[in-house]
Amino acid sequence: MNKTAKIYIAGHTGMVGSAILRQLQADGFKNIVVRNSKELNLIHQEAVRDFFEVEKPDYVFLAAAKVGGIQANNTFRAEFLYDNLMMASNVIHASYEYNVTKLLFLGSSCIYPKFANQPIEESSMLTGALEPTNEPYAIAKIAGVKLCENYRRQYGCDFISVMPTNLYGPNDNFDLKTSHVLPALLRKFHEAKEADSPTVEVWGTGTPKREFLHVDDLASACCFLMEQYSDGAPINVGTGTDLSIKELAEIIKEIVGFKGSIVWNSNKPDGTPRKLLDVSKIHDLGWRHQIELVSGIESVYKTRFIPT
Template identity: 60%
Template sequence: MNTESKIYIAGHRGLVGSAIMRYLQSNGYNNLVYRTRAELDLRKWDEVNQFFQAEKPEYVFLAAAKVGGIVANNTYPADFIRDNMLIQTNVIDASFQNDIKKLLFLGSTCIYPKFSPQPMKEEYLLTGVLEATNESYAIAKIAGIKMCESYNRQYGTNYISIMPTNLYGLNDNFDLENSHVLPALIRKFHEAKVNSEPAVEVWGTGNPRREFMYCDDLADAAVYLMNTYNGSELINVGVGKDIAIHQLAQLLKDTVGYKGEIIFNTSKPDGAPRKLVDITRLTELGWEAKTTLEEGLELTYESYLKELNKKNLVSK
């Protein structure tokens, strides 16, 4: 890509898509194309194909997806598999039909088996059963990876797939019903602080370990790989370190400045016991993350407070 290339960012309002757009804009890329969900329903083939025919993007970042935490995945499994299959199938095939130069597909580390050896290597894909709580989402993402591989093999396209670890940061989803653990805890600790509540409940034992990457680092990696990597082998994108949920909760408590207790509700599900990706392939390609977890949490909490202030101003 060069700064004049026409680049389509699918999902530009989400956590990942907005980070990619920020990165591209700040680095001089000035020919970006994007649409809101109201303007373009990626689940509808006719709309997607018409958009590609009209705009003719050269490069595509496929960051659009239906995402959510354990509650949402458990409650709406049909929605997660249907919507994600439709979105990625339509965008990938429209990219092929309209001769784009390159596509980057964003997956998720939930594609790996629940009891995968740690750290998780790319070759562990499809070697064991998935975590039941997000199986539908994971199967859709696996299909997207295989779709990119299949188009490359049959048609000689240049579609690459990257598997980011757990992401957080600006434009995260802080809805308690649908968010992931980190933004949900930020909101819980903040509201408990404001309301002087004596304790905050955290689901599960607190023992599972997770790896967290700041979204702007992911954007940096995505653009780097779009510009340097050409291959069908998927690439893990992470920081190479993980943390127990109880340690994360304490870090977030300190970041927010909450003084109460943390209570772990062990009747609630933990999810996979550990999720740490092997980033050997990524580091060999010459990229590594820059933002520490502590720095990222501070930036994320600041952005959460700014969004709250905006909402308060609007409501007044």
């Protein structure tokens, strides 16, 4: 990418989009176009077309999405399917219509089957049933991947799809009703410590295993892939290592300094039993993560919960 190229980041106020914005600015890119959801509703096709007609970006990072944890995904199933389908369809189609040089679509590791072989290779997509609690979101993301693949096949568009593992970092969502597991645990343990509570309740059994990537590492990977990757097949981005939710809870408990005990509510869903990505493809290209989990969580906790 030329430093003067016009770059549009869809979803720049979210955790992923804001990290990509920081990375691009740090790399010296000046001509970056952004709109918040009030200025541009990506669900409305005409509004998206009008934006592309005026701005005509050279590169697009499609990080906009309606996201949430198990409870949010399972409660707002129609919105998670419709909103994400429309955002992906509108931005990808407009990128084709207005001759965008390259587009990067942010998918999710939830596109893979619930019981996929571990670690999960990119070729596992559509080989088995999805996790029921987030099936609508996953279907929308699979549709985005297939849009990129088929606009490439039919029209020669240089559209790529990136599948990140579970993310955390600055600008994460800490709302206990809609957040993912890591920020939810940080808030729960912090509030329990502040209230001097004897216990913290955590959903599930603690046995599922998850992989976690700092969002700044994902932003680094996205900028790297925009330069180095051009293929219709999706590419995984992660650390290549995972841990159980029980181990994660113990790490967060220690970082926060909570002295009580953890109570596991096994009546609540565990979700997918394991979700470790095979990252050999991106490793072979020359990219690896830099931020280790403990130091990454410590940084997020200090920034979000410790007054300066």
